[in-house]
Amino acid sequence: MTTIKLHNTRTRKKEVFAPLDPENVRMYVCGPTVYDRAHLGNARPVVVFDVLYRLLRHVYGAEHVTYVRNFTDVDDKINARAAESGRAIGEITAETTQWFLDDMAELGALEPNHMPRATQYIPQMVTMIEDLIAKGHAYEAEDHVLFAVDSWREGYGKLSGRSVDDMIAGARVEVAPYKRNPMDFVLWKPSDQGQPGWESPWGRGRPGWHIECSAMAYELLGESFDIHGGGNDLMFPHHENEIAQSCCAHPQGEFARYWMHNEMLQVEGKKMSKSLGNFFTVRDLLDQGIPGEVIRFVFLSTHYRKPMDWTAEKAREAEDTLSRWYVLTDGVEPEADTLFWVSDALADDLNTPLAISIMHELARNGCAGQLKAAMQLLGFGDAEEINWFRSHSITLGTSSAGDTPLYADQIMPFLQRWQDLRTEKRYLEADKLKNDLEATGLRISNTQHGPHADIPNDFDPAKLEALK
Template sequence: MTTIKLHNTKTRKKEVFTPLDPENVRMYVCGPTVYDRAHLGNARPVVVFDVLYRLLRHVYGPDHVTYVRNFTDVDDKINARAAETGRAISDITAETTQWFLDDMGALGALEPDHMPRATQYIPQMVEMIEALIAKGHAYEAEGHVLFAVDSWREKYGKLSGRSIDDMIAGARVEVAPYKKNPMDFVLWKPSTDDLPGWDSPWGRGRPGWHIECSAMSYELLGESFDIHGGGNDLMFPHHENEIAQSCCAHPEGSFAKMWLHNEMLQVEGKKMSKSLGNFFTVRDLLDQGIPGEVIRFVFLSTHYRKPMDWTAEKAREAKDTLWKWRQLTDGSERHRRPHLEVLEALADDLNTPLALSVLHKKFKEANTNEDASRFLATLEVLGLGRNWRDGFQNAVEDAIETVNHLKLLEKRMEAMRREAMQSKDFSEVDQMKAALSEAGVEVRMSKSDVKLIQGANFDPAKLESLK
């Protein structure tokens, strides 16, 4: 059996993964708050843990792996969106949940075994909060119920490596007169008549953010399970608070045995931000004609524990590579065994860049139908290959045609610029730049050449007039 090694955030070292029960390997990953489209950064943990899910299924068998990823469908952001749009909260959450599933499916992500919604588990949350109060780990104050961090003081902060004193000094926490400690966090809060609410021993209200994952993971995976994952932005306070309340409510268990966190995403070397004009949703890229498999390939090109930089150049390279690989595997039957070298790379803390490097090598060496079928089986472990969706071929052909078109336009602009420098008349160059800008193409000129880069608002249809 393949030996899997994973970097455990909790111990800060790579460890051999030994499941609590090989017949029932269990993983929980924090899912989205459903009030809007998933942006590119939201998609990274989905792809990372989809690869791990596929690896676990390959090693232990599909029937012996349970993957849970939740939907947060009760949250102040959702309430604000409802107030802003005048739409019913249930309509917003239903719509955005389906958006998320569609967009992640386009990236080749398998759906988890369970996708619980917070609103389906309110009674279990209330029960857990009652247990925390009874055990002296939580208290009621002014209609709120708060977790008492001091009751878990010696262990709180171990995941993120922070002390309570440092957190109080450096963190921006909600200061409220009813808190015994500034770091105490909300388990339950009151709801006004215009907000979602449920009856509870503390009055009509709704749960805090952190309690939902503790309650749902306990109900679906038990008091102890193998892996808990998410983006490293969730490490504190969300995951830290999950550990505290789960271990205090169920001291007979250990909660999550291993913790995995992926690093964040940048766009063209900068933090993704609407103010910088480099903010993309997954749907934005799909609608621009970038296939989901291309987005997935770019994600896999960077190790999950390193910051990932999305660039148009990486997307173009991924399109070209996937097109060549598709041609090799067209018509191939899936081989029973993927390439061992790729499995070994994935088993070494999900080293997807190494796995892709091995595939590049195997592609060059492939010269028989047997090679092609095994190559296809290997792609499937990475979420590629047979899972390419309807329209992939046309999408890639269109994307490659666009790339070639931009290259021709680059050459034309270089010639136009040379002529303009001789004539001192730059009007045609300026007109071309304006037309490209209108199509969402960024023009980068240096002394030696011209580069055309697809921007956030790229519209290939607007390039037609420039042929």
């Protein structure tokens, strides 16, 4: 069996992954707050942990992996969106949840086994809060319930590597008068008449953000499970607070044993920001004609633990690469028994850049079946099910002006001439023609289907005139 090694944020080192139960490998990943379209930063952890999910299924078997990713559908951002739009909260969350699922499917992400919504687990949250109060880890104050950080000083801060005293000194938290300690955080808060609320022992209210993941993880995965993931912006306070709640409510368990965090995303070297005009949702890019497979490729070209820079140039290069790979693998049977090079790269802390470099080598050597199997493992759709690359490429004998709208009439005669020269063993002339064609921006290759041209998005067919 493949040995998987993962960098554990909690221990700050790479560790051999040993699941609690190989028959039921369990993973929880924090999902989105559903009030708007998912932006690129939201999508990165989805793609990262989708690859891990696929790897776990590959190693342990699909029926032996349980993946949970939640939806936060009770939140002040949602309340604000409802107030400004005049729409019902349930209508907004239902719509944006489906948007998220549709957009992530375009990126090739599998749906997790469970996708719980916070509002489905309010009773379980109330029960956990009651338990924390009974054990002396939480207290009621002015219609709020707060977790008492001082009750668990020995464990609080270990994930993020901060001491409680240091966190208090540098705290940027609401220092409410009813807090015993500035670092205490809300488990339950009151709701006014215009806000969503549920009855509880502390009056009508709604849960704090952190308690929802603890309650849902416990209900769906138990008091101890294998992997907890998310963006590194969630490490503190969200994940730190999850650990505190869960370990205090269920001290006999470990909560999550391996913690994984992906780094943040930039756009053209700068932090993504609406004020800078470089803020993109996934849907924005899809609507611009950038295929989901291309977005996924750009994401996976950078290791998940390094900051990722989205650039237009990277997207163009990814589209060019995938076009060639799809042409090579179209109609080919995958050779899954040769996946060990790529699976070993992924097993080394999800080294997707190394996996992609191996796939480049497979493509250069014409190993179409192996490449196709590797593409499947990394979550790229099969060529037979994808059409976008066909309008960016032409293959002699299989393409025509009718099914290839981009410059077929202009390019096909050159491909025919190149083939004729090669058939006549006039190799010097054939090589010169190939070089001349590539000087126009085309990429010429000889595939199992025949002479082939990849066409860049900015191709100018007028450049062919000089070759006639």
